[in-house]
Amino acid sequence: MSDSLIKILDGNTFVVSDDRGDIEASLTDPTGLFSFDTRFLSKWVLSVNGSRLNPLSVDDLQYFETRFFLVPGTGTVYVDSKLSVIRQRAVGNGFHEELTILNHDDKPVDLTVRIDAGCDFADLFEVKDALSKKGKYVNRVEKGRLQLIYERDKYVRSTVISASAPARVDKGGLTFKLRIEPHGRWATDLDVVTAMLGYGERHQLPKFAQGRGRQNMERNLERWLEDAPRIECDWDPLKATYRRSLVDLAALRFTPPVAGRRSLPAAGLPWFMTMFGRDSILTSLQALPFTPDLAATTLLALGAWQGSRIDDFRDEDPGRILHEMRYGELTAFEERPHSPYYGCADATPLYVILLDEYERWTGDRKLVRSLELEARAALNWIDEYADLQGDGYIWYQRRNEETGLENQCWKDSWDSISYRDGRLPGFPRATCELQGYAYDAKMRGARLAREVWKDPAFADQLEKQAAELKRRFNRDFWVEDDEYFALALDTEGKQVDALTSNNGHLLWSGIVDKSKAKAVVRHLMGPRLFCGWGVRTLAEGEARFNPIGYHVGTVWPFDNSFIAWGLRRYGFKEEAARIAAGILDAAEFFDGRLPEAFGGYERTLTRFPVQYPTACSPQAWSTGAPLLLLRTMLGLEPIGDHLVVDPALPAGIGHLELLDVPGRWHRVDAFGRGRVDVNGKRASLRPQLGVGGNA
Amino acid sequence: MSGILLEELGRRGHEPLLEKVSGTIRFEIVDGKKTERRVVSIDKGDVSVSRKNVRADCTLRADKAVFDRVASGEMNAMAATLRGDLVIEGESELLVAFQRLLPGPPRRRRRRRATTAGRRA
Numbered sequence: 005m006s007d008s009l010i011k012i013l014d015g016n017t018f019v020v021s022d023d024r025g026d027i028e029a030s031l032t033d034p035t036g037l038f039s040f041d042t043r044f045l046s047k048w049v050l051s052v053n054g055s056r057l058n059p060l061s062v063d064d065l066q067y068f069e070t071r072f073f074l075v076p077g078t079g080t081v082y083v084d085s086k087l088s089v090i091r092q093r094a095v096g097n098g099f100h101e102e103l104t105i106l107n108h109d110d111k112p113v114d115l116t117v118r119i120d121a122g123c124d125f126a127d128l129f130e131v132k133d134a135l136s137k138k139g140k141y142v143n144r145v146e147k148g149r150l151q152l153i154y155e156r157d158k159y160v161r162s163t164v165i166s167a168s169a170p171a172r173v174d175k176g177g178l179t180f181k182l183r184i185e186p187h188g189r190w191a192t193d194l195d196v197v198t199a200m201l202g203y204g205e206r207h208q209l210p211k212f213a214q215g216r217g218r219q220n221m222e223r224n225l226e227r228w229l230e231d232a233p234r235i236e237c238d239w240d241p242l243k244a245t246y247r248r249s250l251v252d253l254a255a256l257r258f259t260p261p262v263a264g265r266r267s268l269p270a271a272g273l274p275w276f277m278t279m280f281g282r283d284s285i286l287t288s289l290q291a292l293p294f295t296p297d298l299a300a301t302t303l304l305a306l307g308a309w310q311g312s313r314i315d316d317f318r319d320e321d322p323g324r325i326l327h328e329m330r331y332g333e334l335t336a337f338e339e340r341p342h343s344p345y346y347g348c349a350d351a352t353p354l355y356v357i358l359l360d361e362y363e364r365w366t367g368d369r370k371l372v373r374s375l376e377l378e379a380r381a382a383l384n385w386i387d388e389y390a391d392l393q394g395d396g397y398i399w400y401q402r403r404n405e406e407t408g409l410e411n412q413c414w415k416d417s418w419d420s421i422s423y424r425d426g427r428l429p430g431f432p433r434a435t436c437e438l439q440g441y442a443y444d445a446k447m448r449g450a451r452l453a454r455e456v457w458k459d460p461a462f463a464d465q466l467e468k469q470a471a472e473l474k475r476r477f478n479r480d481f482w483v484e485d486d487e488y489f490a491l492a493l494d495t496e497g498k499q500v501d502a503l504t505s506n507n508g509h510l511l512w513s514g515i516v517d518k519s520k521a522k523a524v525v526r527h528l529m530g531p532r533l534f535c536g537w538g539v540r541t542l543a544e545g546e547a548r549f550n551p552i553g554y555h556v557g558t559v560w561p562f563d564n565s566f567i568a569w570g571l572r573r574y575g576f577k578e579e580a581a582r583i584a585a586g587i588l589d590a591a592e593f594f595d596g597r598l599p600e601a602f603g604g605y606e607r608t609l610t611r612f613p614v615q616y617p618t619a620c621s622p623q624a625w626s627t628g629a630p631l632l633l634l635r636t637m638l639g640l641e642p643i644g645d646h647l648v649v650d651p652a653l654p655a656g657i658g659h660l661e662l663l664d665v666p667g668r669w670h671r672v673d674a675f676g677r678g679r680v681d682v683n684g685k686r687a688s689l690r691p692q693l694g695v696g697g698n699a
Numbered sequence: 700m701s702g703i704l705l706e707e708l709g710r711r712g713h714e715p716l717l718e719k720v721s722g723t724i725r726f727e728i729v730d731g732k733k734t735e736r737r738v739v740s741i742d743k744g745d746v747s748v749s750r751k752n753v754r755a756d757c758t759l760r761a762d763k764a765v766f767d768r769v770a771s772g773e774m775n776a777m778a779a780t781l782r783g784d785l786v787i788e789g790e791s792e793l794l795v796a797f798q799r800l801l802p803g804p805p806r807r808r809r810r811r812r813a814t815t816a817g818r819r820a
Contacts, residue, residue, distance in 0.1 A: 158783030200781075308795055312716065313772070313803030320803070336781035343777040374719055 009035065014068045014096045014221075015258025016040060016270050016277040017198075023059045025072040025091040025101075026050060031124060034131050034275070037099060037163075037196060041278060041332035043131065044098065044163045044198040045152075047122035050091070052076050052105070052115055057089055067255035068221060069094040087113070094218060098163070101194040107184040117180040119194070125154035125161050127332035129340055132275060139333075143175040150178065159336055161200055168193040200331075228254045232294045233665045235634075238658025238678075241592040242630075248596030249630045252622040253291060257298075260329065266301040272600060272623035279329045279344075281306055281351030282414060283624055285358050290565060290628030292365050293635050293665055299362045300371055306355060307378040311346050311385075316403040319347035323385030325355045327409070340407055349390060349400040349412040349438050352382045353445035360448030363456065364642045367668030372456050383449050383466070386442050392432045396473060397493065398442050401432035413438060414563075415506075415541065419548055420555035421492055424501050426547030429494040436489050437506045439477050440513030446470035447514065478517045487523035489516070503527060503543035505560075508567025511574050521574040528567060529579050536607025537586045538564040544604075551604040558601040558616050561587050562625035565632035572636050577652035581680040584633040585654035591630060598626040638662060638674045645669060651676025702728065702750075704770050705737045708800065709748030718744035720796040725755035730763040741796070757789035772802035 011020050017039040021027045029035040029046040037045035050057060057074035064070055071092045075085040086109040093101045107113050124137065139156025149166040150173050169192035171178040184190050228250070235246045257267035260279050269291075270276065271283035284306065288299035311324035318341045319327075327348035334340040341347075356379050363372045372379075392399035402408035411420055413435045421435060422428050446466045453463035481489045483499060489507050490499035507524050510516050516524060527533055532543040535551075538559040542549050550557045564587050571580040590613040591598050600623040603614035638660070639650030647669050653660055657678040664671040705726060720741050728735040738755060740747050761769075765784050768774035776798040779785040787794055 159781070160783060308719075308792065312799040313801070314806070315775075315803045316806065317804070318775075331781055336778055336783075338775070338778050343775055343781065377715055377718070 010062055010064075010070055010072075011273060012064075012068055012070050012093065012095045012099075013255050013273060013277070015256075015267070017095055017097065018273060018277060019045075019093065019095050019099055021048070023062055023072070024050070024057055024074055025070075025093060026056075029124070031126060031136075032131060034128075036123075037095075037198070038128065038277070039098070039198045040200060041128045041330050041335070042161055042198075042200075043126045043128070044123060044161070045121065045196060046124045046126070047120055048196075049120040050074075050089075050103070051118045051120075052087070052089065054116070054118075065092075066094075066222065066225065067251055068096060069218070087115075096221065098195070098197045101196070102191065103194060104189060104191040105184060106189050107187060110186045112183055112185050112188075114183050115181075115190075117182065118177060119179075120177040121150060121152070121165055122176065123152045123154070123163055125152075125333070127334045128275065129330070129332060129334045145173050145175060148173055150175070156333065156337070159333060161333075162198075164195075164197045164199065166195050166197075225251070225254055228295075231666075234661075234663040236659070236661040236663065238660075239656060241596070242588060242657060242660075245588060245591045245596035245598075245630050246634070249627050250294070252597060252627040253287075253295065253298075253624070256622060256624050256627065260305050266297070266304070268298055268301040268305055269624040269628075271625075273621065276623075278331070279305065279326070281325045281327050281348055282354065285325075285351060285354045286562065286566070287624040287628040289354075289358055289361060290562070290625065290632040292361060293640055293667070294631050296362065296366050296666060299358055300366075300368070303355070303359055303362065303371065303375060306351070307375055309344060310378050310381060315346075317341050318343070318345050319403055319408050321346065321385060321389040323352065323381035323383075324389065325351040325382060327351060327412070341404055345408070347400075347402050347404070347409040347412050349398055349435075350414065350441055352385050352390070353398070353438070353441035355379070355382050356445040356449050356452075357441065360452055363452065365667045367645070369456055372452060376457050379449060379452065383445065386445065387469075390442075393434070393495070395497075396476060397434045398438040399432035399434045400438075415504075415555035417554045417556075419553075420541075421500060422502050422546070422548045422556075424503075424546055429492065429500050432495065433492050433500070435492040435506065436477075436481050437509040437513070439473065439481070440510045440515040443470050443473050443477070443515040444513040446473070474515050474517070477515055478520065482520065486527075487520070488527045489524065502546045502548075503532065505533065505539045505541050505563050505567060508539060508563070508570045511570025512566050513570075514573060516574070518574070521576075525571065525574070525576050525579055528571070529582065534582075535559060535604050537590045537602070537613055538583055539567050540604035541601075552614070552616060554601065554616070557604040559590075559604050559613075560601045560626075561590070561598040561629035562623075565629040565636070568633055568636040572639060572652075577639070577650075578680050578682075580636050581652045581654050582682045584637045585656070585682040587633060588630060594621075597622055598629055599623065600626055634662060638676050640665065640674060642667060647672050647674070649674040649676070652680050653678040654680050654682040656682075702735050702737050704767075705739060706748050709739070709746055711746060711800075714741075714744050714746055714800060716744075716799045717741050717746065717796055720744065720793070722756040722790060722793045723753065724793050724797060725753075725758045726766070727758065727760040728763050728766050729761065735763075739797070741793070746800075755789065757787065757791065757793040759785060759787055759794065761785040769798075770801065772804045775804075776801065 009020050019037045020035045027036050027048040036043045060073040074089040088106040090104040142153040144151040149164050152163040154161050171180050182190050232250050237243050256269045258270045259267045268284050269287045271280040284302045288302040291298050306325050309326050311320040324346045326344040326346050328342050329344035330342035335342045390398040400412035447470050450463040450466040453459045483490050483501055491502045491504045492500035532545050533539050540557050542556040548556045564583050568580040568583040593612050599615050599621045601616040637653050641648045653676045655678040660676045662674045724739045726737045738749050769776050780787050
């Protein structure tokens with residue numbers, strides 16, 4: 005998405021327009037008003053006396069609200085305008101727009117104001133993949149309102165547009181004829197309301213229609229920010245990044261139909277504004293020390309949707325945690341399996357990991373007890389349904405061969421899993437990090453079984469399985485000649501031997517033998533993987549390496565945040581601080597909003613991080629990355645009823661305080677002082693981080 | 700799902716999968732000109748079915764043919780809802796809970812194991 009586009013969002017409803025506030029979407033570009041994976045407005049163009057307007061400025065008031073200042077005329081030379089046009093727009097169950105025109109002249113003015121409106125009702129998947137529509141369009145004018153309707157059998161989606169000022173409404177838009185007195189003003193409210201008929205007969209007013217909604221939403225955001233820990237720090241960009249992360253996380257919250265009024269993070273704008281198992285869990289883990297409620301909702305919602313039967317089209321098994329939920333037309337007609345789709349091999353063990361980590365932070369045993377059945381079903385899935393080869397590892401192979409996902413790990417693009425020489429293995433595949441997650445899920449499941457569910461026999465059994473898995477894993481995945489863990493095993497049990505960032509996730513899971521950790525860290529921080537900003541997804545020198553390849557060379561902030569956590573787990577504090585320094589420094593280049601991924605170019609080559617062309621932003625787990633990095637830098641770890649603080653900060657950060665960290669201890673403060681020289685031999689960070697070097 | 704099928708469901712009594720769920724779902728089964736009603740009550744996992752005409756937390760309305768296919772697992776309730784074949788009003792989380800009691804779709808082919816390699820451990 006181009007950066008000049010203006011985006012406002014609230015949960016899974018968002019509006020993307022140009023800098024005049026206009027929307028003129030073609031089928032393939034993600035502009036318009038979207039809600040529940042459907043475009044509800046693809047045309048929304050304002051003109052005055054037949055001419056389009058010129059943008060003077062755009063004010064981002066809140067994540068859900070923007071103001072556009074416009075003047076008439078489209079010439080290249082600016083002539084003092086006698087008119088100002090202001091559009092103030094807020095999103096929430098559709099959108100609400102206040103259109104104001106000011107006459108600065110000492111003569112009255114007669115104007116024709118026109119809004120052209122239209123909609124293609126595209127499914128977001130159709131926008132992404134450029135597919136065409138199968139239903140029919142009906143536009144109606146009824147009671148002074150314009151109704152845009154799309155019908156395919158009983159599937160009906162509609163958008164209703166109305167104005168508070170008198171308007172002539174036709175099937176293509178609204179026209180206002182008006183006169184503004186000298187130094188006078190004219191204004192109208194415009195409401196755009198979306199409806200999914202049949203689905204709860206949703207026909208709600210925009211949240212802001214009566215003005216009170218906006219105040220509620222502002223208060224809600226204030227409360228959200230107040231509830232999170234406060235940061236004090238010598239390095240200002242970190243404060244800005246922290247605030248940006250909290251606000252973006254608030255913006256991405258949405259309430260899926262199973263969560264009552266509670267919300268969990270949607271994955272990312274524009275393609276992934278929905279519930280994802282993996283993304284919701286990892287983001288909740290990153291945010292646990294800051295906003296533990298997200299984790300509780302994620303656990304409840306994903307638990308309510310946990311697989312209960314075998315369904316090949318949806319790749320569903322009993323106990324499996326969903327991959328992705330969608331509400332658009334292609335899902336409705338089962339041309340896509342996302343109702344929901346379960347083809348993901350990591351969300352199920354990660355679910356147990358989140359449940360345990362949540363209890364360790366919050367002490368909320370009630371929730372952990374109430375989810376015992378779900379956690380046991382998830383642990384059972386690992387052994388009963390994921391072990392496709394019968395050898396004790398998690399394997400994946402889609403059963404839905406037309407529209408299912410080939411790669412069911414986080415690196416899910418077609419070429420992400422390769423041998424050093426670039427060949428791609430057959431299916432099923434057992435990627436290494438899945439085994440790490442399985443190990444950690446069994447260890448953490450054992451702790452919960454012993455301490456919360458009071459089932460010591462089950463705990464013993466899980467620990468025995470975990471120890472056995474660890475022993476086999478360190479034998480079967482270890483690349484002897486180069487001393488790192490292979491990316492995967494193929495069906496013949498041979499190593500898919502590319503060197504990847506997945507090694508860092510293995511440290512996080514704890515499956516790595518202590519004797520092997522040093523060699524793994526040498527690779528993670530070595531020149532083939534570490535580019536100066538962070539760890540690349542795939543090492544330079546591997547056949548498929550490409551610094552702007554989606555999963556084959558870019559740097560993913562979320563990936564790095566978990567790698568840093570893994571480094572801490574094995575005692576490599578200074579290395580974790582170096583990763584934190586690189587990623588947080590990159591964040592400043594993106595105004596505190598880390599994208600999904602950026603180029604894996606050597607830092608000294610480009611001097612600034614190069615954004616991956618179609619990266620989603622904001623993206624939930626990138627938003628969560630600075631939060632997890634704060635945790636790893638301060639070395640926050642719940643031990644019993646206490647929060648242990650063991651800081652290892654980059655020198656340039658100076659003094660860092662995180663105040664009122666919530667948890668089972670109620671609220672405590674954490675302090676640290678930057679002492680780690682993160683430049684080492686490869687001096688490359690900027691002086692802004694206070695570490696000078698020779699950059 | 701005809702009324703008889705629903706009543707069989709009621710005889711299953713306690714459903715561990717629904718222990719966190721309480722609420723009533725009203726089924727309106729449209730069969731030509733007549734509409735059959737059933738109310739399924741869930742009380743922390745205890746499931747019972749009646750014909751009482753009571754207010755429900757969630758109402759599901761569809762043709763009998765649709766309910767029959769949902770009950771047999773041939774039709775996915777969530778997709779049917781998005782499509783408008785099954786109309787839902789009220790708390791959709793009750794439908795999410797309820798559909799966990801339904802069977803999966805008939806298998807087209809057997810689940811495949813890529814090789815028959817034994818457990819190596």
